[in-house]
Amino acid sequence: MPSDLPSQLCEDTIKALQRGHHATPFDILGVHQEGDLIWLRVFLPQATALDALTPNAELPLQQIDAGVFVTRLPSIDTPYQLRATFEGGDIWIFEDPYRFDPVLGAFDQHLISAGTHHHLWRALGAHVLTHQGIDGTHFAVWAPNAQRVSVVGDFNSWDGRRSPMRQLGHTGVWEIFLPALDDGTLYKYEILPQNGPAFLKADPFGFGAQHPPETSSVVRDIRGYGWDDANWMAQRGKKNHRDAPISIYEVHLGSWRRKTDEGNRPLSYKELADELVNYALEMGFTHLEFLPVSEFPFDGSWGYQPVGLYAPTIRFGPPHEFRDLIEAAHKAGLGVILDWVPGHFPADAHGPALFDGSHLYEHADPREGFHQDWNTLIYNYGRTEVRNFLTANATYWLEEYHVDGLRVDAVASMLYRDYSRADGEWIPNHNGGRENYEAIEFLQDMNQTAYGEVSGIMTIAEESTAFPGVSTPVDAGGLGFGFKWNMGWMNDTLRYIEKDPIYRSYDHHLMTFPIDYSFTENFILPISHDEVVHGKGSMLQKMPGNEWERFANLRAYYGFMWGHPGKKLLFMGCEFAQWEEWNHDQALDWDALQGKNHKGMQELVRNLNQLYQATPALYQRDCDPSGFQWLCNHPEHSVSAFLRLGNPGEAPVLVACNFTPIAQTSFRIGVPQAGTWREVLNTDAVKFGGEGRHNAPALSTIDLAWDGHPQALDITLPPLATVMLQLTTD
Known part of the structure; x- marks a missing residue:
């Protein structure tokens, strides 16, 4: 040389x-x-x-x-x-x-090392920016155990020797600014581990990805959208509060509707911003909830096995078009909730598994790090950087996309170390117990951060056990969620309604027992996608009897659900009683609406939503035992009746259910006060597909003590029907 x-x-x-x-x-x-x-x-x-x-x-x-x-x-x-x-x-x-000098400064590095960077996505990932007067993209990735990390793509012939990154101190972060790269650039990280050959990984913080089965990350410039939803954002705290009417339409974006004349493709975000938003608004729902939109490799997972937590799936359009959908919902007065999956991730080669050649995001021991039910990997919640990755991701969706709430999937699987495991297949906590203290701490941290950083939002737990304090604030010893799905209510009431009416009197407790715990949490009553897949049948298929009885049963059940304490959630297709169970590969059976019974069911759900929003007694005290009062329970008739009460001055609503095919005329119910009651909903109405057996326009109480109440009311209970009456001020 x-x-x-x-x-x-x-x-x-x-x-x-x-x-x-x-x-x-x-x-x-x-x-x-x-x-x-x-x-x-x-x-x-x-x-x-x-x-x-x-x-x-x-x-x-x-x-x-x-x-x-x-x-x-x-x-x-x-x-x-x-x-x-x-x-x-x-x-x-x-x-x-x-x-070029480093982009990330000492303060970012300090927060990253401490695991307290609440806006971590603004430091890591691929960011289009101007650095030292030059336009380009800054790349930063956490890979503390790598020997070398490079950004690769078409721009350097996917040659890992050409754009190796610098490591920033002891953070474990590698970064580089690559001039001239812009929105739409494909890239991956080539990682050389301490031992073995180099391999490629997608960016865990990538804001975009290729359409599966392709696996590259895509540079997406998510700056400068220019939101036009200030009115909604200013008032959404009231819309998401536990004393507000919350009726959620749960949607799988890929199969709500499809363009059959264009290769059966799903609707785009922009098309959904028009068609889905207008439909949900017309149906009277207050919120949309989307099955996970974070990028995922396998369609059959419905998004519940994500590898790109920071990337809205490209299946329906780029990130700004997803924002178009959110903005359209807000301008229509609808909130948007995302299903969010911090509980596990698939082991696909391009994902976070063994990211830098070590068990970085996941536990090394399969007794802690492998989900046997789903063949997926469990995040290591005890690692500060991993917890920061997930907590920041929650804030990311709430801030960058103006999402109004996150429904956290499979919380029970996170809370317990022995979840779905036999003896010897799990490791106890340091006290010898089954609780996962690290996951509990993460969930508390996530909720505190989300509610602290972003105003007016809600978080919801899908938690299927009796773990205490799920929707109790963290400072009071709880997990800090705003709401919890009432899985017990769902399981019990569906078990009941699926039975032949002749046997229901023996299981009347299935409809009444949920009240015993209905106010232990801030509950949402869910009839979700999980109830209409995997051979469980559609909601209509669950109902016993002939065709008329099936529809009547389901109408009565929905009436009971909307009258029962708790916010409401209904999966798409259930609102018009789709006959077949849900199939993610095809659109809902919209042709069913040509049948009057399906059309009637849709009209019932619309009316239930409208009544719910217009009637404070049905929502103000959904989460407060003072908002509910039993009037009667008659197992021998499969009849129950209860009162819903709002704040002082609001007219109460009487909800009476007859779950037999036998009409009950002049059925006497005790009520707490004298007055005139007006029928406000009857699931047997002709417009809903029923036979029109109504109560008179106004019913007056009888001055007669009955069932422990000072007054009585004689009402007509049609067969397999729910009736709601409201006390009038006339």
Whole structure:
């Protein structure tokens, strides 16, 4: 090697660059001073010639080995560009990535190391920005156990030797600014582990991804959307409160509707912003809830096995178009809730599993880190950086996409170390118990951070056990969720309604017992996607009897549900009693609405939603035992009646259910006060598909003590029907 070349370019250093093994490329490449000499060093495989273009001269670089070029510069701060010539005569003029300072400063590095960066996505990932006067994209990724990390893509022929990153102190973060790269650029990280060959990974913080089955990350510029939903944002806290009417339409975006004449494709975000939003508004729902939209590789997981937690799935459009959908919902007065999955992730090769060659995001021991039910991996909640990754992700969706709430999936699987495990297949906590203290701490931290950082939002737990205090504030010892799905109510009432009416009297407790715990949490009553898949049948198929009885049963059940304490959630297709169970590969059976019974069911749900929103007694005290009073229970008749009460001054509502096919005329119910009651809903109405057996326009109480109440009311209870009556002020 000539003696006048930079001393740092020894043979071992050159070989390390050429093999892609050099761990500190910024120490070698770019501009460096040695004594009185200023050296520019560039490594560019495949280039046959390289020139430095300065304001005053074109300086040819000397090739001292394959891909290794050097020259001297007049001063340490001489501006320059590089001009490369390749075989065949192709010429490329570009900015040298190794002349740029780090983008991430000391404060970001401190927060990352501490695991307390509430806006972590603003530091890590791929960010389109201007750095030192040059446009490009900044890449940053956490891979503390890697020997070398590079950004690769079409822009460097997917060659991991060409864009190796710098490591920032002891953070475990690698970063580089690559000039000229912009929105739409495909990329991955090539990671060289401490042992073994290099491999490719998608960006855990990537804001975009290719359409599956392709697996590259995509640079997405998520800045500057220009939201037009200020009115909604200012008032959404009231819309998401536990004393508000909350009726949620749960939707799988890929199968709500499809364009059958265009290859059966799903609707785009922009099409959903029109069709879905208008439909939900017309049906009287207050909120939309989307099955997970974070990027996921397998359609059959419905999004519940995500690998790109920071990327809205490209299946329906790019990130700004997802924002179009959110904004359209807000402008229509609808809240948007996302299903969010921090409980596990699939082991796909491009995902977070063994990300830097070590068990970085997941536990190493399968007794802690492997989900036997789903063949997925469990996050290591005890690692501060992993907990920060997940907590920041919750805030990301709430802040960047104006989402109004997160429904956290499979919380029970997170809370218990022995979830779905036999003895010997799990590791007890340090006290010898089954509770997962690290997961509990994470959920508390997530809720405190979300509610602390973003105003007016809600978080919801899908938690199927009796774990205490799920919707109790963290400072009072709870998990800190705003609401919890009432899985007990769902299981008990569905078991009841599926029975032949002749046997229901023996199981009347299934409809009444849920009240015993209905106010232990802030509950949502869920009839979700899980109830209409995997051979469980549609809601209509669950009902016993002939066709008329099936529809009547379901109408009565929905009436009971909307009258019962708790917010409401109904999965798409259930509102018009789709006959077949849900299939994620095809659209809902909208043609069913040509039948009057299906049309009637849709009209019932619309009326239930409208009545619910217009009647404070049905929602103000959904989560307060003072909002409910039993009037009667008659197991022998499969009849029950209860009162719903709002705040002082609001007219109460009487809800009476007859779950037999036998009409009950002049059925006497005790009520707490004298007055006139007006029928406000009857699931047997002709417009709903029933036979129109109504109560008179106004019913007056009888001055007769009955069932422990000072007054009585004689009402008509049609067969398999729910009736609601409201006390009038006339």
